[in-house]
Amino acid sequence: MRTAGRVAAAGTAVVVLLGGYAALDVYDKVPGVLTTTDAQRDPVPVPGHTAPPPAASAAPPVVPKVEAVAQAADAPVPAPAKVSALVSPLLKSRYLGPTTALTIRDGRTGQHLMDVDADGAHTPASITKMLSAYAIARTLDLGATLDTTVVESSGGSVVLVAGGDTVLNPGSGDPNAVTGRAGLDDLAAQVAKQLKAQGRTSTTVGYDVSYAPGPLQAAHWAQGNVDSGYTARIAMLGLSTQRAHPGTPPPKDPARSTAQAFVKALAGQGISATLGGTTTAAEGAARLGVVHSAPIVDVLGVALQDSDNAMVESLARQAAAKAGRPGDTASVVAWITDTLKRDGIDLRGVRLADASGLGDGTTIPARVLGDLIVRATSGKSPRFEQVVSRLPVAGLNGTVHDRFGVPDARAGVGVVRAKTGSLPSVTSLTGTVLDKDGRLLAFTLINNGKQPRGPLDARAQLDRVVAALAGCGCR
Structure with a gap:
């Protein structure tokens, strides 16, 4: 793997x-x-x-x-x-x-x-x-990575931008892994460094799920299969710890769960963050941090x-x-x-x-x-x-x-x-x-x-x- x-x-x-x-x-x-x-x-x-x-x-x-x-x-x-x-x-x-x-x-x-x-x-x-x-x-491109970024937004807020990585580690990334190669702690460390350099210790985190949008479930899936954990919901942003596990209901909104985990990761870096809602990052917004998945061929x-x-x-x-x-x-x-x-x-x-x-x-x-x-x-x-x-x-x-x-x-x-x-x-x-x-x-x-x-x-x-x-x- x-x-x-x-x-x-x-x-x-x-x-x-x-x-x-x-x-x-x-x-x-x-x-x-x-x-x-x-x-x-x-x-x-x-x-x-x-x-x-x-x-x-x-x-x-x-x-x-x-x-x-x-x-x-x-x-x-x-x-x-x-x-x-x-x-x-x-x-x-x-x-x-x-x-x-x-x-x-x-x-x-x-x-x-x-x-x-x-x-x-x-x-x-x-x-x-x-x-x-x-x-x-x-x-x-099988050699490409799926990148999760954070960019500046208005009013002192930041935006977590989905890039297709659904196996983000809520902690530090493991460079030798496929699942959990990119970590939210690492992303939070990058963002916290940028914010502190601006004299900021608090922010609001919105999340952008405009990349490859679509329904959370396939059209012909039985609801019971989802609710009982035989599959997770379809997302462009998710955690390695919240993959499908029979008997454990998956999160109803994987992107929001990931954003919540990022808020927690920012707290660990000394940034007091509040979870906002879905938004769309402005074109050309300044990037505060990025983490990369394993190559797509290995994710697949x-x-x-x-x-x-x-x-x-x-x-x-x-x-x-x-x-x-x-x-x-x-x-x-x-x-x-x-x-x-x-x-x-x-x-x-x-x-x-x-x-x-x-x-x-x-x-x-x-x-x-x-x-x-x-x-x-x-x-x-x-x-x-x-x-x-x-x-x-x-x-x-x-x-x-x-x-x-x-x-x-x-x-x-x-x-x-x-x-x-x-x-x-x-x-x-x-x-x-x-x-x-x-x-x-x-x-x-x-x-x-x-x-x-x-x-x-x-x-x-x-x-x-x-x-x-x-x-x-x-x-």
Whole structure:
């Protein structure tokens, strides 16, 4: 979840990031499912939210370089007949719902190795975020930062100006972090220095939320999902301590909560401040302070790793605004599909209710997600490759930290990098896997319908499918 290294040659970076974990000791050396005993089966959060990693603010493990990885591009392509013979029996499991769509591709060439109902329009859940991530990566400067500023205003007041950073640390920023890279204490210190130089020890703080405006909730979100903390509200200014947490209602106005925290931070710097209301900073107003987020590519990486609905919606709205689109849900999703269409993505069967996959009404064929992943792994989209290289690693971090724990799925630990999806009667997984021969494969699995043994067993069965690919030298 921290800043990763710059992605190198097409396809190679993803291989290195995956392959480097292959030699990790799985005998109780790493928390989570890396154990010789069956993983603890925690209750499944609902809906659209997988369990958060045990240390969401911790840096990902350092990826050791494995010599064999350098030859991965020359590894043999699996034979489609052997892939089908391996995977087909696993799709007949009693653990799965009645409908499973699947596509398995060669990561380098895009060759189809196996497709099952890949053109069917199915409910994808949170893997919807991959379409949004592609459009975001295509539109925003991934190396840029999201800047939060404070400027002078009339009557001795100051204005906190939103710039899209929704993970501001209420204390000091952590330069080695993504979440909480920018801190309000640091911003307050800059502002206090300027005010004191003017002989001022008090002020009123207004806040400007005119950047990429839009509703606090996506149009098709169930209110209960918001109120119960399965998603935060969509904002352009927010605190790292107020991200979505199941069971904890999020703030009704994230920007105002952030402004309140800034007032407190100013007090810590000897400035007596009063919270004002929303306002618009004057053009050319003198800047009193600024703090910078982590690069956008890393912010987006965290949003995908944690499957943070509000963060993805916020970034999508910012990218849509850059493209000149309004911030309402319909306009943002239209911008997403328009962006993909312009790049030649076949969107037959795609219908988006939102940018995150939480709302009812979204359908996406497995084929579309397979097409996007291959664009990253084959080098056709170097910008999206940077995003895919930041997906969480099975058994180690993000929403797959507790996956691939059953004995016959452990071959996937460390070599699967994937985005999860979870809604009632929906389980999905899309990403990359390094097979036994060192070939990088792209995959998408979407299972819909009542799961006879419940969501945990359905998830475990999808893990078995992908782990079978990891353990296969299907040349």
